[in-house]
Amino acid sequence: MGITKICCIGAGYVGGPTMAIIAQKCPQIQVTVVDLNQDRIAAWNDEDVNNIPIYEPGLSDIVKEARGRNLFFSTDVEKAIDDAQMIFISVNTPTKTYGKGKGMAADLKFIELCARQIAKVAKTDKIVVEKSTLPVRTAEAIKSILDNTGNGVKFQILSNPEFLAEGTAVQDLLNPDRILIGGDTTEEGQKAIQSLVDVYANWVSLDKILTTNVWSSELSKLTANAFLAQRISSINAMSELCEKTGADVNEVARAIGMDSRIGSKFLKASVGFGGSCFQKDILNLVYIAKSYGLTAVADYWEQVIIMNDHQKRRFSDNIVKTLYNTVSGKKITFLGWAFKKDTNDTRESAAIYVADDLISENASIVVYDPKVSRKKVLADLDYLETRSSDVNASSILSFENPYEACAGAHAIAVLTEWDEFITYDWQKIYDSMQKPAFVFDGRNVLNSSDLEKIGFIYKAIGS
Numbered sequence: 297m298g299i300t301k302i303c304c305i306g307a308g309y310v311g312g313p314t315m316a317i318i319a320q321k322c323p324q325i326q327v328t329v330v331d332l333n334q335d336r337i338a339a340w341n342d343e344d345v346n347n348i349p350i351y352e353p354g355l356s357d358i359v360k361e362a363r364g365r366n367l368f369f370s371t372d373v374e375k376a377i378d379d380a381q382m383i384f385i386s387v388n389t390p391t392k393t394y395g396k397g398k399g400m401a402a403d404l405k406f407i408e409l410c411a412r413q414i415a416k417v418a419k420t421d422k423i424v425v426e427k428s429t430l431p432v433r434t435a436e437a438i439k440s441i442l443d444n445t446g447n448g449v450k451f452q453i454l455s456n457p458e459f460l461a462e463g464t465a466v467q468d469l470l471n472p473d474r475i476l477i478g479g480d481t482t483e484e485g486q487k488a489i490q491s492l493v494d495v496y497a498n499w500v501s502l503d504k505i506l507t508t509n510v511w512s513s514e515l516s517k518l519t520a521n522a523f524l525a526q527r528i529s530s531i532n533a534m535s536e537l538c539e540k541t542g543a544d545v546n547e548v549a550r551a552i553g554m555d556s557r558i559g560s561k562f563l564k565a566s567v568g569f570g571g572s573c574f575q576k577d578i579l580n581l582v583y584i585a586k587s588y589g590l591t592a593v594a595d596y597w598e599q600v601i602i603m604n605d606h607q608k609r610r611f612s613d614n615i616v617k618t619l620y621n622t623v624s625g626k627k628i629t630f631l632g633w634a635f636k637k638d639t640n641d642t643r644e645s646a647a648i649y650v651a652d653d654l655i656s657e658n659a660s661i662v663v664y665d666p667k668v669s670r671k672k673v674l675a676d677l678d679y680l681e682t683r684s685s686d687v688n689a690s691s692i693l694s695f696e697n698p699y700e701a702c703a704g705a706h707a708i709a710v711l712t713e714w715d716e717f718i719t720y721d722w723q724k725i726y727d728s729m730q731k732p733a734f735v736f737d738g739r740n741v742l743n744s745s746d747l748e749k750i751g752f753i754y755k756a757i758g759s
């Protein structure tokens with residue numbers, strides 16, 4: 297079937313950018329992105345494309361080009377489902393916060409709601425594409441809901457996991473390492489796979505489009521994220537050993553990265569990985585392994601998370617220890633709150649946990665992030681439920697200007713590797729701070745010798 301109408305349920309960090317690129321590259325296809333969140337849809341439709349709800353370099357230009365031509369954002373979920381031949385599900389699948397599998401399993405309630413809504417509305421055959429990261433065998437559950445509650449129309453379920461990384465989403469979508477499509481081995485399943493291959497073939501060469509069975513596709517996504525996160529926990533484990541032995545983790549990373557079997561990417565020691573995927577997907581993997589009784593497999597992967605939690609805690613402990621064992625009443629300025637540079641996403645950002653620890657030690661935290669508002673910072677802290685919202689609010693300040701944020705601080709902690717931090721006037725910052733002036737660089741991005749020459753006491757990760 298030549299697809300001419302696509303609907304995507306979920307206008308978030310995955311659905312928004314992915315559909316913008318499909319619309320840009322396939323002008324013959326009408327792409328409608330729907331979401332229950334009216335504010336989010338209103339922001340996607342904002343006349344000024346700089347106000348779209350997701351910050352990704354290059355995205356606003358693409359939205360500008362395609363929006364109103366063949367890219368539409370709407371809250372009319374039912375109409376979009378009814379019209380489309382192919383429906384992508386890109387809703388959030390957070391870790392469960394209640395009941396069985398609490399803190400481990402993926403919460404599939406939003407996925408199930410989508411499936412039920414598709415079943416209710418669809419009057420013609422549809423191809424349903426899972427885009428959200430899901431536990432293995434979710435496609436089967438979606439299929440069962442669709443087949444048993446639908447209007448007798450036929451559904452094909454495909455798994456098409458997203459491998460884009462935030463901050464580089466546009467480039468990752470335009471030039472993917474691979475596109476993975478899982479589907480049924482039946483003739484109808486193969487036809488559905490081909491329809492989706494044809495969509496991507498508008499800009500991706502066929503040798504980069506892999507087709508597998510549904511479960512291999514679902515598990516590949518979890519496996520990819522587990523391997524990537526494992527590399528970070530591995531180098532972070534080495535960073536602690538480097539600090540004790542006099543080795544430098546950047547040198548170690550360079551040395552091992554030149555071994556082509558290891559490779560140089562994802563070896564940057566840091567305050568710990570964040571983001572919406574790594575922790576969630578590994579916990580999910582651990583939960584699945586446990587549910588099959590594979591305790592050794594579950595324990596093996598859980599260690600990646602344990603190491604990451606340790607790295608975040610180690611960073612806040614080091615701040616307290618270095619500031620003479622107390623940060624009570626001291627002002628600590630965070631440069632960066634997002635979980636990485638070039639995104640306004642803060643989900644699972646290490647900054648949240650470091651701030652939470654320091655607030656428990658009665659520190660005052662001041663935040664400057666070029667793309668994150670104080671409202672978001674507060675919401676992130678409140679979500680942890682460590683203390684009342686009022687106490688969080690009185691412990692956190694945020695500034696629009698980094699120099700104001702740093703003035704009078706006892707210490708600066710770099711939590712995100714935003715490029716602009718490197719080129720600040722560090723002498724000016726030093727002059728405005730309490731002395732001795734400390735910098736804790738959780739991203740190893742600042743120039744240690746320049747800072748030390750100015751007079752800072754500079755602490756990096758892993759050296």
Ligand code: UDX
Pocket residue numbers: 458459460461462463521524528561562563564565566567568569570571572573574635636637
């Ligand atoms: C990740 C996967 O890379 C992507 O393929 C998948 O689709 C979604 O999950 P994302 O979470 O957006 O993407 O960003 P990523 O670049 O992977 O970074 C994740 C976290 O790891 C960030 O907090 C980042 O700062 C940290 N990181 C990354 C390191 O600490 N060191 C590194 O060397 C690389």
Ligand code: ADP
Pocket residue numbers: 305306307308309310311330331332333336373386387388389406409410428572
């Ligand atoms: P991701 O990073 O996976 O894209 P986000 O949280 O950024 O996650 O986006 C998911 C979006 O899906 C949210 O905007 C949410 O409002 C939307 N959503 C969740 N459930 C539904 C639903 N049943 N119908 C429409 N939109 C939904």
